[in-house]
Amino acid sequence: MINGKKARVLFVFLLVIIDVAAISVLYVGHRQMINRHENYLSGQIVAKSLLDYHIGEIWLNYIDNSGKFSLAESLIDFSHFSLPGCKTIDGATLVSKDCLPTQEQLSNGLLELFGKRFDNYITKDYISSPETGLSETLGDVRRLPDYVVYLDSGQLIGTPEAPLVIDTSVAVKYQVWPAFSVKMPFDAVGAMEQVFTAANSIQDSCIGSPDYRQCIINGVYGQGDNWDIADSTSGDTFGRFVEQYETCLTAPDTQCYCAMDQGYLMGLHQENDKYVFSIASNDKMVFSKLEHPNGKPIEQIESPVNFAACYFPDGDPTIVSEIRIQGDDYVRLYSKENTWRQIEAYPPLTLIKFPNIEMKEYVCILTTSLEKVAASMGIPLVMPCKMPETIYVQVNTTYSPLLYNSASDSVKPVKFQINMAFRDVSP
Amino acid sequence: MNKRGVAGWIVDFFAIGLFILYVVIMLFIFRLSHAGFNNDIQASYEGSAAWVDGRSILNTEVKYYNQNVTFGELLVILGAWDSSVPAYALKYQIQQNLTTIAGRMDIYNVALAAYRGKVPFFQIPDEETYSCEQRSTIAMLPPIDTKDNLGITILLRYCR
Structure with a gap:
């Protein structure tokens, strides 16, 4: 029989054993836990x-x-994006019923x-x-x-x-x-849709008008202050220059002349007095912008129209593979046929367009008087070619984000501007 | 109290004391295992504050060409600048803006270095000799131009 004293001693003895065992087990377990979760416990996680x-x-x-x-x-x-069904002329979208x-x-x-x-x-x-x-x-x-x-x-x-x-x-x-x-800084999609709808409406009402230009101008100014007729010499001078050539070349009639706008040549000269236009016509007509008369092209536009490039001295037309034009007060022509030859022409530049004996169409830069050429050719070159009138229009918005400008190599505000071209397509 | 009673109390006291000792040891072990916790957490929170401050500085609105841009965008604009063309006005504006922002945020000894790719294009001040312990942070921003494929990295250091 176990008396009270012995029981107490046994109880304490067992308690000590259990405590020591518990401390040992917990210590070992704790060490394992610390090892396993050290990253968490140290705050690293x-x-x-x-x-x-x-x-x-x-x-x-x-x-x-x-x-x-x-x-x-x-x-x-997006403001000058090539939209589905739309044709672009010199960075401006040509307004037409297919372009809606x-x-x-x-x-x-x-x-x-x-x-x-x-x-x-x-x-x-x-x-x-x-x-x-x-x-x-x-x-x-x-x-x-x-x-x-x-x-x-x-x-x-x-x-x-x-x-x-x-x-x-x-x-x-x-x-x-x-x-x-x-x-979105503004509703660009809605604005574009609205502009093209209004432009088509103006175009519809002006086709067949006796004064197409005035009709378009009235229509444009009727749209509000942010619509404006674009300056004919603003924008890309080179592109406009080429556009002018193409318009003359694609005019339906021949045996006629096109008076070229001297402003483009002047505009290019103002950009850099060394800049030169080149018109080459080997397989296709290629217009180039050159750094100087003997330099390499810095910009080129290929044209689908196929004409022979030539110039007109006193007698017959002289066909050449390339003509380079440099101009300020007068026009200096560089023609290449085996060697480069320099000719002077007086502004404004005039193109004459006529079929030769082989019925191939020529376009020549005139370096002598129109009457003299007409007389020597025996053809009535006194009529201007019927060129479709093109009116450039700008629609401005107040949105002008800061963007990188490669020309100035810096970041400047660039205007969101919709450029459109109206062209008289009446028969 | 007789001797037996005293011995009983001693035994009880020993048993209870041992139990308390067990608890104390456990707490001690736990305390030891967490010794670095506070320091690490404290350091990471201070680092965290630097990241937050860095973002606040870069996202602060400033004026450029009469438009609201962020201070980070101003650095991106400078990063687009041709290094051969002086950009004194813009660099001066950045310096002024940074001083104003630092004043508002109650920070001082602010040092900023901006890189395009791996090439530094802006650094203020030119030489750093600070006695205070600076906090540091980094940010990445896209370039505004596409002349090369290099992003803008900004390193900021300051004291609070």
């Missing part, structure tokens, strides 16, 4: 998660800014332009960082996911096709969903 969060924020900020820059660039591109883009076509056009711009920003080349210790913390993001973009409620929304993985370590897996939205 919390610190890593916080860092991952901030790295995620850096990329989200990068994507938001990419979306913002891309939208500004694509909106400016729907809202869907316009939206798709804008999204297509945006997609091209935005895609630049999510390639690995853009995502580089300097060799600094801090840059290593940016993680191993080398390619952002592809995106689906759409317009909704005045916003351009980009939805990624996959999450952006920031951390794939054993302890922490961190990824973000890098969707973005950019507020």
Whole structure:
């Protein structure tokens, strides 16, 4: 029989044994837990998660800014975008009944332009960082996911096709969903649709009008202050110069002349007094802008029209493979047939258009009087070619984002401006 | 109290004391295992504050060409500038804007370095000799131009 004293001693003895065993077991278990979860217990996981969060924020900020820059660039591109069914003349959209883009076509056009711009920003080349210790913390993001973009409620929304993985370590897996939205600065699609609808309405009412130009001018000024007739020498001088040639060449009648606008030649001279136009006609007609008479082309436009280039000295037309035109007060021609030869012509430049004996059509730059040529050719060259009248119109908006300008190599505000051309197509 | 009673109390006291000792040891072990926790968490929160400050600085709105742009965009605009063309006015504006922003945020000794790709294009101040412990942060921004495929990286250091 166990008495009270013995029982007490046994109880205490067992208690001591159990306590020691419990302390030992708990200590061992605790050590194992510490070893297994040391990163958590020391705060490293919390610190890593916080860092991952901030790295995620850096990329989200990068994507938001990419979306913002891309939208500004694509909106400016959109203002002179080649719209479905529309023909472009020297950067201006030719108003015609075939050129009435729907809202869907316009939206798709804008999204297509945006997609091209935005895609630049999510390639690995853009995502580089300097060799600094801090840059290593940016993680191993080398390619952002592809995106689906759409317009909704005045916003351009980009939805990624996959999450952006920031951390794939054993302890922490961190990824973000890098969707973005950019507020449309104005309803560009609606504005474009409205402008083309109004332009077509003006064109419809002016076709067949006895004074087409005045009719268009009245129609344009009737649209409000932001519609304006464009200055004939504004914009791309070279493009307008070529356009003028093409218009003359494609005029339906022959044995006629076209008086060329000296303003384009003057405009080019003002850009840089060394600039030279070149017209070459080997297989096809190629117009070039050259740095100087012996220089290389810096800009070229190929024309589908096929005429022989020539100049007209006192007698018969002299056909040459290339004519170079330099002009300020007078026109200096450089013609190449085996060797370069310099001829002087007096402004304004006049083109004469006539079929030769082989019925091939020639277009010659006149270097002598029109009457003299007409007399020597025995043809009535005194009639001007019937050229379709083209009126350029600008529609301005208040939107002018800051964009990179390659000419000045700096960032400046660029106006969102819709350029249109009205052409008299009445028979 | 007789001797037996005293011995009983001693035994009880020993048993209870041992139990308390067990609890104290457990707390001590737990305390030891968390020794670095506070320091690490404190450091990461301070680092975290620097990232937040960095974003605040870059997202602060400033004026350029009479338009609202962020301070980060102003650096991106400078990054698009041809290095052969002086951009004194813009650099001066950036410096002024940064001073104003720092004043508003109650930070000082702010140093900023901007890189296009790996090439530095802007740094203020030219030489850094600060006695205070600077916090540092980094940011990535896309270029505004597409003349090359290089992004803009901005390193910021400051004291608070």
